[in-house]
Amino acid sequence: MIKENIEDVKMHIDNAVNKGKRNVDDVTLIAVSKTKPVIMLKEAYDAGMRDFGENKVQEIMEKYDKLPSDIRWHMIGHLQTNKVKYIADKIYMIHSVDSLKLAEEISKQAVKAGRVIPILIEVNIANEESKFGVAPLDAEALIRSIAPLPGVSVKGLMTVAPYTDDPEDNRTYFRALKQLSVDITSKNIDNITMGVLSMGMTGDYEVAIEEGASYVRVGTGIFGARNYAVG
């Protein structure tokens, strides 16, 4: 079932790539495997997936040693500074950086681990009360403050768009995140690139791709609904 789901998602990605006149190589599917058991991740791996998204440090640590080492682990959830040290040597990219304090801790742990960690700045693009992420108007200042830090490299922006039944509702937000990345690119800040846009989930990844997404984060569409009571 997982294999078929992945094929189905990839078909929809291809359609969106064509519709948005994008290049298929510029769009990467992340399998969001939070709450799902290792056996299901293995199934996705065997179907060709190499990029996995998780939102809890504990869960990454539990799964990491049980799965092949060529997996690229993406941290997509809110990250507490005191937990960065556990994943600094494991994580491929951190999508959810929304404060200087967190970036400083990632910097410190990355330097300790002898590496540079690619990060994305999470933007609360719709200014929702309940959401993590920096306000769009504060993004540039945050990025300027992070730019000089060793051990971290800002690669772009990430957003979690509002929950909606109609993906078209989020087109304006995806477009706004893309525009923000263009605006920040034009500032030519040292050590900062804006090539990566992490946006779009099961309900709206096609629209996100049409509007410029480079990472789409799909959980339910690949693994089925999550059962938090059991997980």
Ligand SMILES: *Cc1c(COP(=O)(O)O)cnc(C)c1O
């Ligand atoms: C859970 C989650 C996803 C995947 O959501 P689905 O609707 O199941 O595809 C994507 N991004 C983030 C940040 C998430 O927490």
